[in-house]
Amino acid sequence: MISKIILEDLISQTKKAIDKSTSIVIVSHVNPDGDAIGSSLGLYHFLFSQGKETRIIMPNSFPNFLNFLPDSSDILIYDDYQDEAIDLIESADLVFCLDFNQLKRVGAMEDVIKNCKATKILVDHHPFPDTFANITISHPEIASTSELIFRMICRMGYFTEMNIHSAECICTGIMTDTGAFSYNSNSPEIYTIISELIKKGVDKDALHRKLYNNYSAQRMQLMGYLLSQKMKIYAEYGTAIMVLSLAEQETYHHKKGDSEGFVNLPLSIHGITFSIFLKEETDTIKMSFRSQGNFPSNTFANRYFNGGGHLNASGGEGLGTIEETVTYIESILPAFYQEWVDNNNNKEI
Numbered sequence: 001m002i003s004k005i006i007l008e009d010l011i012s013q014t015k016k017a018i019d020k021s022t023s024i025v026i027v028s029h030v031n032p033d034g035d036a037i038g039s040s041l042g043l044y045h046f047l048f049s050q051g052k053e054t055r056i057i058m059p060n061s062f063p064n065f066l067n068f069l070p071d072s073s074d075i076l077i078y079d080d081y082q083d084e085a086i087d088l089i090e091s092a093d094l095v096f097c098l099d100f101n102q103l104k105r106v107g108a109m110e111d112v113i114k115n116c117k118a119t120k121i122l123v124d125h126h127p128f129p130d131t132f133a134n135i136t137i138s139h140p141e142i143a144s145t146s147e148l149i150f151r152m153i154c155r156m157g158y159f160t161e162m163n164i165h166s167a168e169c170i171c172t173g174i175m176t177d178t179g180a181f182s183y184n185s186n187s188p189e190i191y192t193i194i195s196e197l198i199k200k201g202v203d204k205d206a207l208h209r210k211l212y213n214n215y216s217a218q219r220m221q222l223m224g225y226l227l228s229q230k231m232k233i234y235a236e237y238g239t240a241i242m243v244l245s246l247a248e249q250e251t252y253h254h255k256k257g258d259s260e261g262f263v264n265l266p267l268s269i270h271g272i273t274f275s276i277f278l279k280e281e282t283d284t285i286k287m288s289f290r291s292q293g294n295f296p297s298n299t300f301a302n303r304y305f306n307g308g309g310h311l312n313a314s315g316g317e318g319l320g321t322i323e324e325t326v327t328y329i330e331s332i333l334p335a336f337y338q339e340w341v342d343n344n345n346n347k348e349i
Contacts (some may be wrong), residue, residue, distance in 0.1 A: 002189050004155065006137055006148070011155045013135050017119050018047070018156075021094035024054040025118070029100040030107040031286075032062040033260075034211070036099040038173025039123070039145040041069055043096060045166035046153050057085045059107040063257020068210050069172060070165040078109050085109070092118045097133060099145040101126035101308075123148050126309065127298075140310070143184040146173025150193055159196075167200035171207060179264055180208060183290075183312050215258070222252040226262060233266075234330075237337040238273035238295075240266030241329065243322050246280045263288040274300075274337075276329065278322055285318025285325050295340060304332055 018024075024047055028036035040056045047054040056075045066072060078085045089095065089109070095118045097103075103110050113120070114132060122133035125148060127140040142148055150170050153162055171194065178185035198204055222244075231242045244259060252258075263277035273295045277288040287305055289297035291312045298314040301307035307316025318325035 002151065002154070002192055005139055005142070006151055006155055008155075010135060010137050011152065014121055014137070014152065015156045017094055017121060017135065018050070018052065021052065021119075023088075023092045024052050024094045024096065025089055025092040026054065026056045026096045026098060027089075027106055027109060027113060028058060028098045029105040030059045032058050032060075032099075034063075034066060034176025035144045035146050035173040037062050037066050037069065037072065037075075038169045038171075038176065039098045039149045040075075040096075040169075041071060042146055042149050042166045042170035042173065043098065043153075044071065045163060045169060046149075046158065046161075049161055049163055049166070050158075055088050057088065057109070059109055061256055063260055064255060065211065065214055065257050065260070066172070069169055078107075082108075086112050089113060089116050089118070092116065094118055095120045097122045097124075098149070099124055099126075101129040101138070103130055103132050123152065128308075143187070143190060144174045144177035146170045146177065147190065147193060149173075150197075162200060164201040167197045167202050168207065171197045171202045171204065172211065175204075175207065176211060177313075179261070179313075180212060182264070183292075184310060212261075216253075216255070218253045219258045222248075222254065222258065223262065223265070225252070227265065231266060233269070233272070234333065235271060237333050238271055239276065239333060239337070240269065240272050240274075241276045241278070241326060242266070243278040243326060244280065245322060246282070249280075263290045267292055278318055278325060280322050285320075285322055287316045287318050287325075289314045289316070294344070300336060303336075304328075 026040045026044055028040050044054050044056050058075055058077055060079045061077055076085055089112050097120055101124050103114055120133040121135040123137045123145055125139055125142045125145050129136055129138040226242050231240055233240050263275050266272050266275040273292050275290045279286045289301050291297040296311055298309045298311055301314040301316040305316030307314055309315055319328055
């Protein structure tokens with residue numbers, strides 16, 4: 001049995017908006033991940049089955065390892081086809097905003113979406129959503145936006161009409177946003193949903209192989225290099241930091257998505273509660289944070305790096321160079337760690 005967490009009024013409003021729409025656009029955040037792509041394609045295949053004219057627009061490209069998902073090649077990339085994307089958004093009468101809580105997370109598309117006349121429906125699982133949408137379905141206690149899309153489709157009464165393509169994409173989003181069910185996945189209802197998706201024909205084992213056993217040799221070599229040469233352990237604070245420069249990415253022929261999941265690796269080390277991964281990009285330092293137990297990675301991200309996310313999985317942007325960012329982390333980590341210890345009655349978890 002799956003609980004009805006989404007308010008009935010929101011389900012009713014969403015169904016009415018879909019029923020009367022003739023042109024739908026689905027958008028998600030910059031640097032879309034497995035949940036952004038999985039939820040978007042999962043919803044896309046459902047809407048297509050209902051005869052709705054629908055397009056997916058992403059701000060920029062997504063990792064190559066997600067290319068196996070059905071109709072992923074039809075996703076329009078705003079960076080590459082800006083004029084066409086703007087025309088589609090401005091002519092749409094319904095825009096679904098998936099897997100982001102603030103409109104700035106769509107990057108260069110922000111003003112276009114903000115100013116378009118379409119009804120906007122936000123479906124997301126990050127805390128503190130903005131109020132730009134006409135309908136907001138926000139549940140931070142849920143592990144992924146893909147799970148919310150599944151729940152929304154079921155609550156509208158269309159589970160029997162969900163096809164294998166939609167089910168596979170939704171399962172991908174749930175799997176990737178829980179690290180193959182290794183974090184944020186302790187709710188029994190997640191497994192009830194996965195069971196229902198398998199009944200739809202999803203081969204979960206094959207899906208796992210495509211997502212996690214389909215990388216290049218260069219990625220494996222890069223992983224080994226980072227672990228042996230670029231990982232620094234701060235045992236007294238239960239923390240590990242890894243950094244990846246642009247030059248190192250070039251050396252190992254890094255492609256988008258190759259460093260996906262690297263931030264999780266140090267958490268398998270005994271005594272490590274908090275893992276930080278810094279990746280240099282052309283105009284910023286992208287930061288990923290992962291933690292275990294009740295260590296608040298999202299508080300750390302929000303307080304110091306203009307970021308946020310979930311308790312055990314969050315992100316932010318670095319300050320200055322990689323070296324300067326690491327130095328800053330080293331200066332703030334002791335007090336933050338002690339604060340966490342004090343909040344837990346001086347008992348480390």
